[in-house]
Amino acid sequence: MKNASRSPYLVGLIGAGIQASRTPSMHEHEAAEQGLRCEYRLIDLEKLQAGAEALADLLKDAEAKGFVGLNITYPCKQTVLALLHELSDEARAIGAVNTVVLSKGRRVGHNTDWWGFAESFRRGLPDVRTSGVVQLGAGGAGAAVAHAILTLGAHKLTLFDLDACRAKKLADDLCARFGASRAMAGTDLAVAMSTADGLIHATPTGMVKHPGLPLPAELLRPEMWVAEIVYFPLETELLRVARALGCRTMNGSGMAVFQAVEAFRLFTGVAPDAERMQRHFASMGVS
Numbered sequence: 105m106k107n108a109s110r111s112p113y114l115v116g117l118i119g120a121g122i123q124a125s126r127t128p129s130m131h132e133h134e135a136a137e138q139g140l141r142c143e144y145r146l147i148d149l150e151k152l153q154a155g156a157e158a159l160a161d162l163l164k165d166a167e168a169k170g171f172v173g174l175n176i177t178y179p180c181k182q183t184v185l186a187l188l189h190e191l192s193d194e195a196r197a198i199g200a201v202n203t204v205v206l207s208k209g210r211r212v213g214h215n216t217d218w219w220g221f222a223e224s225f226r227r228g229l230p231d232v233r234t235s236g237v238v239q240l241g242a243g244g245a246g247a248a249v250a251h252a253i254l255t256l257g258a259h260k261l262t263l264f265d266l267d268a269c270r271a272k273k274l275a276d277d278l279c280a281r282f283g284a285s286r287a288m289a290g291t292d293l294a295v296a297m298s299t300a301d302g303l304i305h306a307t308p309t310g311m312v313k314h315p316g317l318p319l320p321a322e323l324l325r326p327e328m329w330v331a332e333i334v335y336f337p338l339e340t341e342l343l344r345v346a347r348a349l350g351c352r353t354m355n356g357s358g359m360a361v362f363q364a365v366e367a368f369r370l371f372t373g374v375a376p377d378a379e380r381m382q383r384h385f386a387s388m389g390v391s
Contacts, residue, residue, distance in 0.1 A: 112141035114170055115371050118162055120149040124336045126388055127175060130364045131210065132382045134376050146369065147174075156183040164188055167206055173371040174204045175238055177264030178308065181244025188213040197270055197281055198251050200244035216366035217248035220245045222256055224358025225331060232329045233301040234258040237288070241265060241306030241319050242274040248357075249306050250274060254282045262290040262300070265307075294323055302329040311341030317341050326350035335360045361385050 113135075117127055129146035135142035140365055149155060163184075166174055176184050181200040185191070188204065192214045195201045201213035222366035237258045239250055250261055261278065264302050265271040271289040278287035290296045297303070297319070309318040311334050319342075322328070330346040335356030343353050361382050368376040 112143065113172045113372065114143050114145070115173045115175070116145040116147050116166060116171060117177060118147045118149070118180055119175075120179055121171065121175060122146050122148050123151075124312065125177075126336070126385060128134075128366055129367055129388060130361065130381050131371075133371070134368055134381050137377065137380060138372075138374055140372060142375070145269065148167075149179075156180050160182055160187055163204075167211075168207075169391065172310075173206055175367055175368070176202050176204060177329065178244070182233060184213065188209065194218060194251070197277075198247045200247045202244070202248070202363065205370050210375045214367075214370055215362040216370070218252040218255070219366050220359040220361070220363030221249045221333065222252040224354065224364040225252065225256060228354035228358055229302075229329055229331065229352060234373065235260065236296075236300045237261050237302050237304060238293070238296045238300040239263050239304040239306060242267070242271040243306070246306035247277075247298055248276055249333060250278055251281075253304060254286055254379060255303055258286075260285065261287040262296045264289060264293055264296070279362040289337055293319060295362065297328075299322040302327060302331065304333075305340075305342055306333050308334070310334045310337075311340055312336060315341065317345055321345050324349055324351060329353065332356045333359050351354045357385060366381075384390060 131144045132142050159180050181202055186200050188211045188274045190212045191391055194322050195215040200217050202217045203214040205212045242263050263271040275287040275289045305318055307318050308314045311318055324346055327347045329352040331342050331354040332340055333356045334340050338355050346353050365376050365378045365381055
């Protein structure tokens with residue numbers, strides 16, 4: 105149903121190197137289909153020649169300009185926590201925020217990444233084994249997908265990160281929520297991969313500005329599944345190599361779409377058409 109009488113709303117994305125993001129188009133297209141007027145702005149830290157330390161001023165500026173919400177991406181998903189008035193239960197548990205609703209002088213943080221990954225996994229890899237899963241990356245996005253895969257019933261998750269302390273802290277947090285021994289920080293990637301049912305990749309490696317593989321190709325096995333969160337490009341080097349080996353794979357498009365589906369609902373109070381947003385994402389020709 106069209107809602108042309110609704111007031112226009114202003115939203116945006118804060119992050120580094122975000123010019124290729126498909127999120128603005130998804131929101132603006134779905135808003136138009138709902139009869140809403142939406143302007144979605146990119147607030148790119150690279151273009152501003154700034155880092156996460158600029159976040160406090162950027163939030164104030166957005167509030168002054170009348171933004172009703174912001175999406176938050178790398179490298180700000182954890183930095184933003186200290187700048188918010190309230191957190192959803194999921195955001196508090198995960199320790200990362202990718203969606204901030206601005207209303208009546210208050211900033212409420214949500215995490216739609218975890219649901220986006222979970223919904224994508226349910227649809228894309230519905231019947232795979234998850235007794236043992238290896239995950240690369242324990243940052244803000246990694247925390248969300250780790251929460252998702254354990255929510256979906258993974259028995260044991262082994263985490264690897266360039267920052268070993270970060271992986272250990274995330275594992276401890278996950279065990280506190282999901283039960284002892286459900287997650288651990290790995291020490292030997294080759295050993296963990298040799299018995300894993302699947303691999304989740306949650307680092308920037310494979311993005312246009314960070315090409316390459318996040319692990320040695322010889323650690324992949326044909327019987328494994330591989331789930332990617334990078335969506336630009338849609339076929340990362342990891343997915344290309346995994347597919348060539350015969351692995352079942354899931355690209356990052358589903359997480360990108362479904363996190364936006366939930367963020368749209370939070371920003372507007374209107375239920376979006378998820379299938380329509382998927383079709384629009386596909387029509388943009390992400391390569």
